[in-house]
Amino acid sequence: MSYDAILLTSFGGPEGPDEVMPFLERVTAGRGIPRERLEEVSHHYMALGGISPINDQNRALLNKMRDIFPRKGIDIPIYWANRNSEPFFADVISQMYEDGHRTVLAWVTSAYSSYSGCRQYRENLYQALADNELVGKMRIDKVRHYFDHPGFLTPFMTATADAVAEITSEGIPVTDIAVLFTTHSIPDGMGETSGPPARRQEFAQPGGAYAAQHLAAAKLIMEDVQKSVETEGLNWQLVYQSRSGSPAMPWLEPDINDAIAEVANLGSRAVVVVPLGFVSDHVEVIWDLDNEAAETASDLGLRFKRVATPGDHDIFVEGIAELINERIANAKPQALSSLGPWADRCAVGCCPNLRRELPVVAEETTSY
Ligand SMILES: CC1=C(CCC(=O)O)c2cc3nc(cc4[nH]c(cc5[nH]c(cc1n2)c(C)c5CCC(=O)O)c(CCC(=O)O)c4C)C(CCC(=O)O)=C3C
Numbered sequence: 001m002s003y004d005a006i007l008l009t010s011f012g013g014p015e016g017p018d019e020v021m022p023f024l025e026r027v028t029a030g031r032g033i034p035r036e037r038l039e040e041v042s043h044h045y046m047a048l049g050g051i052s053p054i055n056d057q058n059r060a061l062l063n064k065m066r067d068i069f070p071r072k073g074i075d076i077p078i079y080w081a082n083r084n085s086e087p088f089f090a091d092v093i094s095q096m097y098e099d100g101h102r103t104v105l106a107w108v109t110s111a112y113s114s115y116s117g118c119r120q121y122r123e124n125l126y127q128a129l130a131d132n133e134l135v136g137k138m139r140i141d142k143v144r145h146y147f148d149h150p151g152f153l154t155p156f157m158t159a160t161a162d163a164v165a166e167i168t169s170e171g172i173p174v175t176d177i178a179v180l181f182t183t184h185s186i187p188d189g190m191g192e193t194s195g196p197p198a199r200r201q202e203f204a205q206p207g208g209a210y211a212a213q214h215l216a217a218a219k220l221i222m223e224d225v226q227k228s229v230e231t232e233g234l235n236w237q238l239v240y241q242s243r244s245g246s247p248a249m250p251w252l253e254p255d256i257n258d259a260i261a262e263v264a265n266l267g268s269r270a271v272v273v274v275p276l277g278f279v280s281d282h283v284e285v286i287w288d289l290d291n292e293a294a295e296t297a298s299d300l301g302l303r304f305k306r307v308a309t310p311g312d313h314d315i316f317v318e319g320i321a322e323l324i325n326e327r328i329a330n331a332k333p334q335a336l337s338s339l340g341p342w343a344d345r346c347a348v349g350c351c352p353n354l355r356r357e358l359p360v361v362a363e364e365t366t367s368y
């Protein structure tokens with residue numbers, strides 16, 4: 001397959017106080033999120049001046065991609081669009097068509113399988129084509145999930161090893177450190193149905209492929225940390241954060257704050273928090289971790305260290321180029337876990353929309 005443009009595809013965020021509520025309403029439209037939850041989250045954004053750092057992070061990433069991709073043999077134009085804030089999908093897709101592009105390869109700032117991290121982007125991209133009457137005239141494919149790609153994991157590996165080393169150098173032994181790999185909680189039902197239907201029995205419930213991919217990534221990071229740091233007796237686990245929805249609905253657990261309390265109870269003196277579920281330091285990371293989880297830890301007398309996300313790290317951007325080269329230059333897929341390399345095209349019924357079925361791009365059956 002040859003492509004004539006790349007789309008850096010992301011979530012979006014507000015860039016001023018007036019944009020906060022419209023953004024939150026867009027994100028949660030039809031998702032049954034209680035009003036009180038929206039108000040609570042709006043305070044997190046307001047505490048940051050109504051500005052999410054996510055767009056600036058994507059601008060920096062876009063610049064880095066434009067800098068590094070040509071050196072990796074990729075010389076097609078790169079655009080950027082968001083699902084929930086400007087630059088919106090529909091506007092950018094229209095511009096890309098006007099600029100003459102007909103086959104687009106989207107790379108999404110989400111490494112894992114779930115409705116929120118995959119199908120919802122593919123539904124919204126289809127809708128953007130439909131809004132511009134471009135269905136059948138323009139093709140959008142999507143780069144596969146990259147949770148076990150070395151470009152994504154290497155920055156986490158280095159940062160986690162550094163964090164453990166820093167804390168032990170302060171005199172806290174590894175046996176008293178807990179490494180918490182954290183990701184966005186999702187409803188149990190979204191976890192159970194994540195990944196291709198044909199592989200569902202492979203994965204433990206309720207987390208499904210979503211949790212299995214995170215566990216595989218966490219294990220790879222711990223194996224790598226062991227190469228440079230003494231890890232005998234170092235405990236680690238996968239935890240969840242930023243739970244939303246109605247309290248009556250089950251979401252993946254344990255919550256990071258409960259996990260911090262538990263490890264403190266069991267004698268830990270420090271927590272290293274690895275935001276494995278996120279590619280950059282957006283609001284979920286700087287508010288829910290650097291404020292809330294850090295406060296939970298300090299209330300319990302624990303040393304708290306949050307490691308960096310890949311962001312615009314050169315190794316990550318080079319990894320994105322390698323993922324794109326799998327599609328345009330027949331590069332051999334790299335995958336460090338036995339779960340991968342994940343499929344290039346999503347199976348029918350993969351990460352379904354549990355409310356109503358909507359048309360999508362980049363599915364096995366997409367014919368245009
Ligand atoms: C799996 C996942 C990712 C990772 C994959 C990916 O990156 O896509 C992610 C990323 C993000 N989530 C973000 C923000 C929000 N997520 C919300 C709500 C929700 N997230 C969910 C899941 C995920 N979310 C779910 C199941 C909901 C409930 C509503 C629903 O079922 O859809 C809400 C509504 C308020 C609330 O309920 O918290 C907000 C404001 C931002 C931007 C932060 C910024 O502005 O810097 C980012 C990158």
Ligand SMILES: [Fe+2]
Binds near residue numbers: 184
């Ligand atoms: Fe979210």
